[in-house]
């Protein structure tokens with residue numbers, strides 16, 4: 001049996017509170033790191049079971065689960081609002097994306113089975129034919145963050161199950177309920193329970209799983225500091241790291257200004273800026289800096305901030321009051337270094353108002369580091385080349401965007417920006433769940449996006465038949 005929330009090994013609980021009003025949303029067991037061997041032994045059993053499921057069975061379970069979640073999408077969305085503080089409109093989108101992620105995973109189970117190897121096309125291969133298959137790795141430890149608490153868990157579970165693996169899933173201790181519900185739905189869809197073992201607990205439990213020799217891969221999404229710790233602890237295992245960003249967006253003077261303003265506002269403040277591909281720095285050609293700024297600030301001030309359950313709300317709370325304190329403190333530090341506030345910079349508990357700054361020094365933390373808050377910086381630039389150089393300053397990246405109607409400028413930006421995805425005439429935070437997704441410079445280990453995660457979660461096995469001696 002998989003470790004379920006009712007198992008006795010866990011005597012303490014993690015209380016989950018609503019980031020907006022502090023009410024209690026639910027609880028899960030806080031499994032002590034001493035419980036790790038029991039979880040791992042359950043997963044060992046799960047690995048045997050999952051690899052013996054036919055591809056049709058794996059695909060069927062994933063597809064069933066997608067259909068069940070589509071049926072109960074609104075319940076999932078409300079749970080995301082309650083535990084993560086996303087607005088209801090954003091939470092509905094996450095639940096829909098989770099359905100897509102599982103459907104793509106079902107397709108991968110059926111489609112991505114291996115390839116013929118063209119032995120006889122090369123010297124030394126005459127009289128041989130064969131293929132490679134995609135085999136499971138075994139046990140995968142999947143560790144997820146608090147933002148996107150449902151779909152980021154699905155991005156690990158879907159491809160892992162499609163590939164025939166068992167998973168030890170450790171969701172964020174701030175938002176474990178959506179992941180727990182997803183696992184319950186997988187069981188309902190027919191997944192043998194030991195294939196996914198829920199490991200709810202704190203960082204120490206995560207570390208105990210990461211250090212286990214039985215674990216073949218750690219698939220981690222979260223912050224750099226945690227990623228670095230995990231890399232030190234893991235030893236000789238596959239690592240997939242989906243870490244932070246600090247997305248730049250370039251706005252050139254020939255663009256459609258209305259589209260640029262609307263997309264940049266959405267990209268900057270979606271999920272209260274707690275979005276790894278959220279727009280953090282906007283580099284605007286000097287000739288349109290003032291009109292862009294005026295419209296951008298007006299559109300930001302028009303956002304409805306507050307109760308995330310209301311369909312009228314655009315920006316809800318941050319995950320905790322502490323996160324809002326940190327966001328405010330980072331802006332205060334930039335102000336001491338000469339930055340100017342154009343709007344926002346007001347805090348009410350866990351709510352930090354959408355904040356627009358200009359004049360931020362380029363050596364300031366807010367320029368160089370991930371803000372992960374509803375804060376965006378405006379910066380005038382004279383040329384595309386200058387914009388690309390400023391955009392590339394941080395030593396890590398995920399996505400970027402550019403607004404222009406000049407195809408050659410867009411393609412020069414696509415070539416020059418050191419990022420893993422560039423969105424042309426769209427916000428930096430556009431993502432389709434089937435596309436390759438991951439970091440570019442420092443910390444770039446692996447790609448998610450169902451097909452790409454599936455390939456990292458499987459290993460080729462070659463079968464070669466010699467026929468020339470018969």
Ligand code: NAD
Nearest residue numbers: 144145146171172203206207222223226242243244245276
């Ligand atoms: P975090 O790094 O604090 O925590 C992530 C997970 O790691 C949690 O489950 C936590 O309990 C666990 N953990 C903490 N210490 C650990 C340890 N020593 N060993 C094993 N597990 C440990 O991240 P967070 O604050 O929850 O999430 C925000 C971060 O995640 C941001 O930096 C954001 O950019 C990043 N993120 C990246 C992506 C992406 O796909 N690239 C997506 C979403 C979020």
